[in-house]
Amino acid sequence: MGSVFSKILVANRGEIAVRIIRTARDMGIKTVAVYSDADRDALHTRLADERVRIGPSEPKLSYLNSKAILQAALSLGAEAIHPGYGFLSQNAQFAQEVVESGLAWIGPPPSVLKLAGDKLSSRRFFAGSGIPVVPGTLEPVGLEEAPEAAEELGYPVVVKPAGGGGGIGMFVASSPSDLRDKVEKASRLASASFSRSEVYLEKYFPRAKHIEVQILGDEHGKIVHLFERECSVQRRFQKVVEEAPSPSITPEERKEVLRLAVKAAESCHYVNAGTFEFLFDLDERKFYLLEVNTRIQVEHPVTEMITGVDVVEQQILIAAGEQLSSTLSSLNYSGHAIEARIYAEDPWSNFMPSPGRVSRLELPAGPWVRVDSGVYEGYTVPEFYDPLLMKIVSWGQNREAARSRLVRALKELVIEGVKHNRSFLVNVLQHPRFVDGTYTTRLLEEESLYRVRGEEGAATPDTERRERGAQDKAQKVSYWRLLARARF
Structure with a gap:
């Protein structure tokens, strides 16, 4: 494939930076990795063609340092910036600065970022456009x-x-x-x-599902969907397990949510990749738009597994001015895919982050198992950032095949040196309400699955002492990240 850009800078870290770098390499595009002092030896810096330090470990001085990132891109001859997710990915001001500097922004235009970034103005806009x-x-x-x-x-x-x-x-x-x-x-x-x-x-709807639609839009006005994902397994409104397609809706309901998402995207002239997230009230069987995520999502691999479409590749092509392929308009999906997020955290101590050195790592493999990882054996998980280590994704010809395959893959995973949520995820995937697809956004709360110990969290004489000490450990974790992950 001929390259549409010769070099892009990836303004992120961890598994998503690795993910972007790999697709860019497949496209014949050179990459620049940025890193903080804490990430000097991170995997994404090893895979990129070039690397540049952008600041100290604290996010506001490095990965949120828009001036340093833009200067790095310009000085190293990058033609575009891919922000990944989190950090500056939905910062309209930074996107505007990138565009004004003559670089391409691999994401929605600043006008769309401004609209979606303010939840209230977004609600008013879409309500006025006929979207529930x-x-x-x-x-x-x-x-x-x-x-x-x-x-x-x-x-x-x-x-x-x-x-x-x-x-x-x-x-x-x-x-x-x-x-x-x-x-x-x-x-x-x-x-x-x-x-x-x-x-x-x-x-607040106690009996609800979280259904979201992956959208792609080009600069020529074409909008397509890549079907829906279900992300109803949540803790404190954060997704834990995601799957595609949704097992909870009928074919007619699928057509309706896809229609609403495309209509909403067309109403705001959406460009690049985005996710239109809906709440599905099980009592009324009705969809309500929750929000628009103007970036690539953590859970995009399940969409890729059932459609065969590389979402990152599409993002890059769109940012280069390419038109969406006509084949995307008649796309269908095949089988079922489920994703589990592996975090360096302790589910048995209020999900406290567990930074430290990964002393042993054995990844699962086999047919139809995908691992998007940002770590390696010997890597030290920093205390400054979200503790997402990797995502394990399975595909099957049907949902049960995908589910059982993911359980098998998780049981193969070995991580030592840091606490992690592997057994917690196995508990979720084997719960009867997940198995039969009747789970709602309240599954973890109603079933108290985070209180069910697995082998990594087996009760020991020092369990209470460790849990009492969790708050002390948390003092090392950035305050805003602790707020995001703690249960209130």
């Missing part, structure tokens, strides 16, 4: 306005930051007495995490 959004307020609410708005919506309600994401600052309030505390807490965390304290309310 989750019932809730379209303006910020404070302690005075919240009670009346909640009564009108009906309890329970979700308090959400207007400028946030990743589950940070989101709380469910089940009564008027509970609401004040949750609004104050959400506002405080939103201010600390996003430098913006505004919050709003949405109706």
